[in-house]
Amino acid sequence: MLSRDRSPILIEMMMLKIEELVHSFVNTQCDFDKEIVLTNFFHSDWEADILTINGEGFSHEIEIKLSKADFKNDFKKQYTNQKTGEKFLKHDKIACGDYLCNAFSFLLPMGMIDHQTIPEHCGIIEFYHNEDYWETTFYKIRHPKKIHEDSYWKLCDKDYFIRNMARNLLIKKFELKGKHEEFIFKKPFESKIKSRKH
Secondary structure (H helix, E strand, O other): OOOOOOOHHHHHHHHOOOHHHHHHHHHOOOOOOOOOEEEEEEOOOEEEEEEEOOOOEEEEEEEOOOHHHEEEEEEEHHEOOOOOOOOOEHHHHOOOOOOOOOOEEEOOOOOOOOHHHOOEEEEEEEEEOOOOOOOOEEEEEEEOOOOOOOOHHOOOOOHHHHHHHHHHHHHHHHHHHOOOOOOOOOOOOOOOOOOOOO
16 A cells, blocks of 8 residues: 555656666667766766766766655765775765766656755756656756866776776676576686776
8 A cells, every 4th residue: 555645746656667767868868979878887886877978078977766765875875995994975975076977966756855955066857757648757957066077088997998898798698698598608707807996
């Protein structure tokens, strides 16, 4: 039974799978001819739900939150300095500019979070899903602040990035084929590229 305090918007949103939301967003809000678009991409000790990088290397992470509890948990995420062991909160790093991406935004159901409670460095994108017509509309409520001026490729090895993406694509290909056929592989794929510190 649904709780009485749930709004009609959130009830409708629950019918929309996150994969459908992501597909709708990247299909209508991203330009594949001008930017790299990645989903569920791991970087900076956590996963970016959506990451875009344009031709100039300007990068934008978009974090999807479908509940208030999940939204609050994002401010508890920590980064650990591998050299010193010190721990820093994710949004403290973003706010002070010590972050890989140039911009950070939240993608939220319309009306779920009071805008005044969202830190100023975060952009706000809201969506409304019309279940009757199966259409999702996105509203850019607040543009994100530019965290720093550095290109993504200045902070991230572009050649390694491309090789790693190609390797992940190959792994995904075999995973998809493996759902329909049985394979026996002598050795799993292992990266021979040592991680680099930047």
